[in-house]
Amino acid sequence: MSVQGHLTIKTNVSKHNPTIAMVLSIIFAGFGQLYNKRYLKGIAFALFEILFLVTFGEFIGFGIWGITTLGEIAGLDHSVFLLVYGLLAIILIAFAAVFYFFNVKDAVKQAKAIKEGWIAPKLGESLRIFYDKTFPYLLTTPGFILLIFAVVFPLMFAISLAFTNYDLYNSPPRNLVDWVGFENFGRLFTVGLWRNTFVSVFSWTIIWTVVATTFQITLGLFLAVLVNDARVKFKKTIRTILILPWAVPAFVTILIFAAMFNDQFGAINSDIMMPLFNIEVPWLTDPVYTRVVLIFIQTWLGYPFIFALFSGVLQSISSDWYEAADMDGASRWQKFQHITLPHLLFATAPLLIIQYTTNFNNFNIIYLFNEGGPAVQGQNAGGTDILISWVYKLTFDTNNYSMAAAISLIIGLIVSIFAIFQFRKTAAFKEEGNL
Template sequence: MAANDNQPDVKIVNERHNPTVAALLSIIPGFGQMYNKRYWKGATLFILFAAFIGVMYGFIADGLQGLITLGETPRDDDSRIFLSYGILSLIFLTFFISFYVLNIIDARKDAKRIQLGWEVPDLRQGFKNAWDTGFPYYLVAPGLFLLIFVVIFPLLFMVFLAFTNYNLYNAPPRNLLQWVGFDNFVRLFTINEWRNTFFNVLSWTLIWTFVATTLQIGLALFLAIIVNDKRVKGKRLIRTVFILPWAVPAFVTIIIFSALFNDNFGAINRDIIVPLFGSGIPWMSDPFWAKVALIMIQTWLGFPFVFALFTGVLQSISADWYEAADIDGANRWQKFSNITFPHVMFATAPLLIMQYAGNFNNFNIIYLFNQGGPPVRGQVAGGTDILISWVYGLTFENQQFNMAAAISIILGLIVVVFAFLWFRRTRSFKEEGNI
């Protein structure tokens, strides 16, 4: 039997109406819709097209030209303004191209429907159909508009800066910016000082993310299992106490810990370490011990939220499964590895991945504890700087905007790739349609 034998026969009612003609006429927006006898719709599209060309053509043309040159006269032309106008022009041009393509597709689709006998609706019915089909888009449009100009525009500005020579010694409006291609990325991986700093900071960022996040998750799971045990009394009080560190603002906790870990007058050295060992630990002045302190602080700050998640999941696991496991002779480890752990991970894996991604960019604790210090000889970042805090220092302290932008692009790519790959590996993603 031929492959198309099971396909229903499509009967063309109006052979004279040609979808190709409708698409070709739509090269001038609205004309294809008029060919389809949708006169109000065609007139509206043509007016919008003509208004956009009349109002925005000059802005887009000048913006794209400025994006190429980034200015011509130092002190008079500000390259940052040229860059901003150029990015806005690209955004508006993208809107226009999308509108133009959709106009052609719409005309061709309506023409095909007319061929098959579809009756063109009157004005009132057309408005009703447009409202019914477009209602979800009308709701998300304001949010999309804000997203474009609050998130996408600054993001594009940062991306473009990574390909310029914008730094402390070449700053507009005194100087004009120039496009330098991938020179900033080449410097990052070829110049010894930049290369060593980048790989040292990247390795510490990965270690920090994995160790601190895994410890807070492990501690939260351990405490949640203990508190969930039927033999434990006063569960409500214990859960409240464990969630208290989450209730206190994080920056307050970090500042308090910064004082507690102080090398000279901190209570940890003065009251605990020195009486036991005779000398204090250089928590603030030695990079290794500063990293240990940061991991301990983050474990303390991060476990309450995960503990609350795990507590809710553990209470939702049916007791019948554990009873069935007892009948089968399973020990505690087998019940944990085959019942408790899989269910907890299935329910919370996406949120746990976000914990890793959040700690990868956890600027607050690094900066508030000791501003990324202590300094390291031969390195343009502090001993405990992670990528995001290093980018902050390059931007606001050293005005190395081009290098900060280049590192930010790499940072963003790492987070996106990591989150994408691990989301796809989770059972909650693979079995989403089966829930």
């Protein structure tokens, strides 16, 4: 005799058939449990399916029709609403599929146990076992459902729009929206205006991300190592001063810089460039100058966090290693190269990667400084627009929702691939995987 589970025992092997339990569970939820003589559980499963079909059956049918056709009568059918109903129907079907999977799995598992001689515990003990096993799931289920409807559903909607022709000229309810497959992506890479704009904006987005982020990391690293030097006095005061830009809200700083670099009345031109060099630099009207200023502002905004991050990590590096390096005759550069930098990167690599992905979608500074301008001939995006600010303009200025969704999908893929690849390459990620 052996014990299985809580207060359950094996007796002689019976002729109970797990296949019958599986088939009955597939036919209707709970039938397999009833076959296993687990009556309370079987009734609960069956009642859940009945309530689900009564409550959502008609809505799911309508939703599937809606997402398939996106409407048939212009002025009557609203394609966007039908798309939303269809996506909700798909989510409900997914919930039902998961429920059915566990229903079948439970029936087959218990049928096999019964066949091997398992005797079910009494009702009170069954309820206690059920509570012990499902308690974590009962606590996390509300949050999981909220995540589905607050994150997954909007993401599904955005992805779906990328494969439609939803724009100003195909706007319901006056007009119907149609599925167009990969047509939007094709236009983005083949049609002259869209191709030129995409290449220009994408190139600047990569340059902006790499240069601005690298500058802020480099400056933060340099200042952190410099202040951490034993010869530097008043470290607390210096660190406080260097972190001050972080204390000011970013949007306030951006607006102040926008005023300072204004071509007409900004302090940079009127108080510095004209008196000293007798020139007026077109900071806001020439894309090259505007891009340089944006990189400078982002470096100013971003370095305090990197400085604080590196300063904290530097405190954790043992002084014994530096003393051992001194005994071996290592130079300052060799100690930085072989002791300081590896430890800093090991501890902060994931956060540094996040800095790159954040700046890739750094909408605030681009839009607040000059709204992505100045305008560029032959493009439907500004000279300093990055992909995310271009998406904003397509959505709210020109109502080209489908193309905005297509570009958003590309952004998501780029950021996801980059982040996953870099995380897997970092030493911290590899070390964690070996724990």
